[in-house]
Amino acid sequence: xxxxxxxxxxxxxxEELGIKQPDFVYVCGDAYVDHPAFGHAIICRVLQAxxxxxxxxxxxxxxxxxxxxxxxxxxxxxxxxxxNIDSMVNHYTVNKKRRSEDLYSPGGISGxxxxxxxxxxxNRIRExxxxxxxxxxxxxxxxxxxxxxxxxxxxxxxxxxxxSRADCLAYGxxxxxxxxxxxxxxxxxxxxxxxxxxxxxxxxxxxxxxxxIEIPSCEEVSENKQKYALATKIQxxxxxxxxxxxxxxxxxxxxxxxxxxxxxxxxxxxxEVYELDYVGTYHPIYKPLGGVPAIDEVKFSITHNRGCFGExxxxxxxxxxxxxxxxxxxxxVVKEAKKIASMPDFKGYIHDIGGPTANxxxxxxxxxxxxxxxxxxRCLFPSPCKNLNADHSKYIKMLRAVRSVPGIKKVFVxxxxxxxxxxxxxxxxxxxxxxEHHVSGQLRVAPEHISNxxxxxxxxxxxxxYDKFCTRFYSVSEKCKKDQYVVPYLMSSHxxxxxxxxxxxxxxxxxxxxxxxxVQDFYPTPFTVSTCMYYTGINPLDMTRVYVPxxxxxxxxxxxxxxxxxxxxxxxxxxxxxAGREDLIGFGPDCLVRPRLLKDEKSNxxxxxSKRKENKNELSDFRRKKSIPKGKGRAKAxxxxxxxxxx
Numbered sequence: 243x244x245x246x247x248x249x250x251x252x253x254x255x256x257e258e259l260g261i262k263q264p265d266f267v268y269v270c271g272d273a274y275v276d277h278p279a280f281g282h283a284i285i286c287r288v289l290q291a292x293x294x295x296x297x298x299x300x301x302x303x304x305x306x307x308x309x310x311x312x313x314x315x316x317x318x319x320x321x322x323x324x325x326n327i328d329s330m331v332n333h334y335t336v337n338k339k340r341r342s343e344d345l346y347s348p349g350g351i352s353g354x355x356x357x358x359x360x361x362x363x364x365n366r367i368r369e370x371x372x373x374x375x376x377x378x379x380x381x382x383x384x385x386x387x388x389x390x391x392x393x394x395x396x397x398x399x400x401x402x403x404x405x406s407r408a409d410c411l412a413y414g415x416x417x418x419x420x421x422x423x424x425x426x427x428x429x430x431x432x433x434x435x436x437x438x439x440x441x442x443x444x445x446x447x448x449x450x451x452x453x454x455i456e457i458p459s460c461e462e463v464s465e466n467k468q469k470y471a472l473a474t475k476i477q478x479x480x481x482x483x484x485x486x487x488x489x490x491x492x493x494x495x496x497x498x499x500x501x502x503x504x505x506x507x508x509x510x511x512x513x514e515v516y517e518l519d520y521v522g523t524y525h526p527i528y529k530p531l532g533g534v535p536a537i538d539e540v541k542f543s544i545t546h547n548r549g550c551f552g553e554x555x556x557x558x559x560x561x562x563x564x565x566x567x568x569x570x571x572x573x574x575v576v577k578e579a580k581k582i583a584s585m586p587d588f589k590g591y592i593h594d595i596g597g598p599t600a601n602x603x604x605x606x607x608x609x610x611x612x613x614x615x616x617x618x619x620r621c622l623f624p625s626p627c628k629n630l631n632a633d634h635s636k637y638i639k640m641l642r643a644v645r646s647v648p649g650i651k652k653v654f655v656x657x658x659x660x661x662x663x664x665x666x667x668x669x670x671x672x673x674x675x676x677x678e679h680h681v682s683g684q685l686r687v688a689p690e691h692i693s694n695x696x697x698x699x700x701x702x703x704x705x706x707x708y709d710k711f712c713t714r715f716y717s718v719s720e721k722c723k724k725d726q727y728v729v730p731y732l733m734s735s736h737x738x739x740x741x742x743x744x745x746x747x748x749x750x751x752x753x754x755x756x757x758x759x760x761v762q763d764f765y766p767t768p769f770t771v772s773t774c775m776y777y778t779g780i781n782p783l784d785m786t787r788v789y790v791p792x793x794x795x796x797x798x799x800x801x802x803x804x805x806x807x808x809x810x811x812x813x814x815x816x817x818x819x820x821a822g823r824e825d826l827i828g829f830g831p832d833c834l835v836r837p838r839l840l841k842d843e844k845s846n847x848x849x850x851x852s853k854r855k856e857n858k859n860e861l862s863d864f865r866r867k868k869s870i871p872k873g874k875g876r877a878k879a880x881x882x883x884x885x886x887x888x889x
Contacts, residue, residue, distance in 0.1 A: 484614025596657030
């Protein structure tokens with residue numbers, strides 16, 4: 243089944259479009275969804291807008307070469323991406339168990355792409371077309387461009403550029419990069435001779451370079467954790483298009499050369515990218531299979547910005563989109579809103595107007611456009627910089643403009659907001675606007691933890707800042723006569739978090755009636771500062787030692803965060819005993835769990851049934867004495883979900 247509004251995925255499609263040989267063939271690990279929330283759609287449409295013909299091979303059968311030859315050899319190059327998510331993160335949980343579903347595959351069925359998809363796809367292309375030129379990109383390639391710690395192999399792997407045998411690696415947001423590469427190829431310049439920002443190449447020597455930094459080699463970072471931390475520090479300090487140097491890392495007898503990042507798209511350029519002729523949904527071949535689930539979350543959402551100067555250490559955005567924030571024009575966002583409102587299945591609700599951080603619309607200060615982001619100072623951490631321009635006026639105008647579009651009943655803000663940035667704004671207009679119009683009963687924010695020592699290692703503001711935000715949120719919501727709640731995202735077992743910290747976090751959630759159904763157990767994904775801490779036990783930003791929970795303690799910390807889940811009961815008891823907090827096992831108001839016999843204790847105690855009855859009677863007596871109703875500590879919102887952090 244073909245549709246000429248989509249890019250060609252078969253020879254039949256190319257014939258209908260009059261294409262004999264495409265200029266580029268894009269091989270992707272995701273199903274084909276022609277929507278700007280999907281990287282393959284953006285890159286292909288950007289090339290098409292410049293007059294290049296592009297075919298796409300989504301989720302090819304990697305067991306042989308036939309699928310990779312479906313569209314023939316492209317005139318200029320193959321483009322290869324694992325998809326919107328690193329293929330290993332897509333396939334495995336933090337406990338390295340295989341995931342049962344893949345939201346980026348038709349019907350949510352897993353197994354449609356291989357592990358380390360970028361490498362596998364490139365090697366199949368090499369088999370099919372030995373002389374073809376290959377460019378790799380996307381999140382998997384971007385975050386594995388240097389020698390990197392791989393959580394699944396539990397070792398340092400060399401640059402993905404070497405393992406894939408590609409000619410060039412384009413990292414970060416690739417619109418400008420791909421056009422420059424396309425123009426070079428179209429002029430007859432092979433990838434081996436190009437020298438474009440945002441790209442990595444393999445070279446035999448560094449004689450041609452003049453201004454660069456050589457970081458510890460692949461061999462050094464594999465053998466010496468101090469060297470790995472040093473390499474991470476240098477990489478972290480060279481992620482701005484204005485200030486970054488070319489970085490070089492030796493791999494054996496060859497050199498990985500990583501040029502400085504490409505400059506971010508400015509407002510007009512972003513508008514052009516998001517106003518291209520996207521179909522807005524998945525290819526019709528997937529309809530009989532149930533469609534592609536990943537579209538559901540973004541189909542009626544609008545991305546308005548890129549970049550994030552929040553710089554959480556566990557987040558890869560610093561190394562992919564960068565710290566330089568840029569936002570689309572209000573007119574462009576309204577155009578997209580009108581397009582959404584005209585869709586036959588639109589019910590009147592815009593699910594989100596956001597991005598990496600919803601309430602960022604411009605660089606954090608005026609200096610950044612000419613001098614770049616600061617190397618030694620963060621914009622928000624440990625406290626907002628004195629030069630920070632905390633201004634929500636553009637975002638407020640944008641939200642109001644979209645609300646006024648005919649057919650739109652409600653606009654929600656569901657992607658994360660930085661509450662420390664919100665508090666830094668001298669005007670309270672945005673918080674009032676948010677509470678009055680854009681919260682769907684629950685506002686999700688990400689304090690992550692309550693231990694200030696752990697928060698410092700995360701690059702997050704102190705717990706007092708979160709508490710201050712909650713107080714203001716509930717105060718404003720009450721004035722707006724809105725019954726709505728803050729629901730926090732929380733993370734367990736981040737480097738630096740001890741068992742004692744995990745217990746304190748559990749007590750905090752109990753005190754504030756937070757019952758998290760989902761929590762994030764720290765996942766050491768490639769190329770983040772926190773992953774470096776996990777692997778080396780060193781904070782690369784100041785080279786100090788960091789405690790790292792691993793093994794069973796990692797499981798204990800997660801269990802403590804969901805202490806009320808019966809499945810975690812025994813693990814919570816074990817964790818509390820190890821932490822020396824047996825006072826929290828019992829029936830008192832501060833206790834996390836009731837006593838329960840562990841397997842190794844059963845042989846020493848008889849009369850289990852009578853003991854349970856005795857415990858039940860003891861609890862009833864305790865409630866009568868203290869006048870505690872049965873439901874205390876388990877308050878629910880009207881929706882049946884937890885009330886969050888209501889004060």
